Every structure is written in structure tokens, then in C-alpha cells.
Amino acid sequence: MKKVINVSVIIPAAGLSVRxxxxxRKPYLVLGxxxxxxxxxxxxxxxxxxxxxxxxVNKDDVSSVTEEWSSTLKNYKVSKIIPGxxxxxxxxxxxxxxxxxxxxxxxxxxxxxxxxxxNTIETVIKKAEEHGAAIVATQMxxxxxxxxxxxxxxxxxxxxxxxxxxxxQGFRRNILLNAYSNIKNTDIEYTDDAEVVEKSGYTVKIVSxxxxxxxxxxxxxxxxxxxxxxxxxxx
Numbered sequence: 001m002k003k004v005i006n007v008s009v010i011i012p013a014a015g016l017s018v019r020x021x022x023x024x025r026k027p028y029l030v031l032g033x034x035x036x037x038x039x040x041x042x043x044x045x046x047x048x049x050x051x052x053x054x055x056x057v058n059k060d061d062v063s064s065v066t067e068e069w070s071s072t073l074k075n076y077k078v079s080k081i082i083p084g085x086x087x088x089x090x091x092x093x094x095x096x097x098x099x100x101x102x103x104x105x106x107x108x109x110x111x112x113x114x115x116x117x118x119n120t121i122e123t124v125i126k127k128a129e130e131h132g133a134a135i136v137a138t139q140m141x142x143x144x145x146x147x148x149x150x151x152x153x154x155x156x157x158x159x160x161x162x163x164x165x166x167x168x169q170g171f172r173r174n175i176l177l178n179a180y181s182n183i184k185n186t187d188i189e190y191t192d193d194a195e196v197v198e199k200s201g202y203t204v205k206i207v208s209x210x211x212x213x214x215x216x217x218x219x220x221x222x223x224x225x226x227x228x229x230x231x232x233x234x235x
Contacts, residue, residue, distance in 0.1 A: 007049040007125055008103040009168075010095035013037055013111025014058045014084025025058060026216055027111045032229050036216060039114035039229075041076040044107075047118065049125055051103070052079040054095045055111075059083035089190050093180045099173070105129055106176050108193045109168040112216040115228050121168055123207050128170030133202050135170070135194045136209035137163040163206055166213050169193045175202055 013027040027037035037055075044050050055078050057065050062083050065073075073081065080098050084091030092108055099106060105128050109116065120136050127134035140162035146154045169192065171179075176193070179200040183190065190196045194204045216222050 005049050005104045005125075005129060006051050006100070006102050007047075007105045007107060007170075008099040008173075009044050009050055009053045009107045009109060010056065010092055010099070011037075011040065011053060011109055011111045012056045012084060012088055012091045012095065014056050014061075014091045015088070015112075025061065027057070028061075029216075029222065031114060031216075031222065031225055036114050036225075037111050038076070040109070040111055040116075041073070041078065043114070043116050043118060043121060044109070045075075045077040047121060047125075049105075049122075050077060050107075052100055053077045054079065054098050055081045056084045056091045056095050057081060087189055089180070089183065089193075089196065092193060093184055096177055096180055103173050105170055106173050107168040107170045108176075110215055113167055113213060114216070115225060116166075116168065116213045117210065120207065120209055120213065124168050124170040127205050127207055128172065131203070131205045132175050133169075133171045133194070133197050134205040134207055135192075136166045136168060136207045136213065138166065138209050138211055138213075139163055165192050165194060166209050166215075167192075171197060175200075 028035045031039055041053065044053060053076065062081060066081050082094055082098055085094060105125055124134050124136055140159040144157040144159050144162060146157055148154055175197060179197045182200050183196055197204055212228055214221055214224060216225055
């Protein structure tokens, strides 16, 4: 019988949500009939390998989220609700420090990326276990141009090896902890966890993902997520 590994999931949901221009932060906006964050959590908690979820929220939201949803979140394997930092990498690092000591694989997944599917999550877990680090991404389809500051095109960039990074991103615990320990005092801002790991000299594998796995950043994204959710319920 194959050994079931221990996986912890860090869900960073601490952003300011400036581009959404709404009266509440993105994770708490309603998608369908419930907040976006619950759609996201639903994709993870039924996977046997996942033993706990660390939810990282804006420091101003810790009390209200805990008071309003604490008991419900426990049903989703959320073991801790913790405050995030100034940058995404600060929030993820705080989450890493909170994971269970028995954790073997750590997944990091955007709180406002609710359309991820179970197969993708399980594949990232498998590849992270095999190779140490893996992320889901989609291959670039559009023609890519590089421009000068004056917006004149310098070159057309070959796209056959270009990928659009998504989440979840999965890592062996020691790899992620070592990589984040290396950058915890830096002023450099990293755009995703794979970049942090790459900078520490580790190789990261790509898992081919789906264009449906959108990150909700704007109102248009929320409308697209509504359409995707409706199409899923009609299948």
C-alpha cells in the first residue's frame, strides 16, 4: 500500500484588494452563493494527503474572520488563521513557520484562485514529492513583445518556452523553508514562491494547468468566475 504523505496548504489571502475597488477584500466577495475563499478551500480539504490548511489573512481581518467563521473553517481543515505581512512573501513565510512538524510537502495557493481542480492539486503534490518543487502553469498563447520605455518594440520574444505561472505551487518542506530563510531580510520583492525557490538554486518542475484556474483581481475576473462556476454546475 502506498504511503499517504502529509501535506500542509498555505492560503495567502492578505492582500489589500486595491484593483477590485470593492467595499470588502477579495476573499470575502460573494461568488455564487458564498465567499470566494470558501470555494477555494473546498478544492483542498477533501484530499486525503492534506492534513491542515493555514489561512493567512490581512492583520485587520483576523478577529472578524475568526469570530464569524472559526467553527466553519475547521470543517475545511483550517487549523490556524494568522495575520499576513506587508508583502505576499512575508505572508507565506509566516505560514511556513506555522505548519505542522510532520509536514512533508507544502502547497501554496492564492486565496482568490477558486477555480482550480482537484486533479491539478493532486498532480502538483505528486510532482513536488518526486522532484522537490513543482508549480502549475499554462503555456503562453499570445505573441509576446518586448518594448523600450518609450513603448517602441525592441523584439518579439519566442513563446514556445514561456509559461504563465499559477498556483498551487508545491515544495518539499525543507526546500521551501530554506529558500524563504535565505530571503527573509531582503528588500527584493518576489512575485511567487517558485521564484524564491529558484533563487536558492533548486529546480522547479511545471505541471500543465488550465486557463480556467483564474486569479480574481478585478470585477471582470469575478464575472468570468461566475460564468465558469455556472458552467461547472450545468455539466
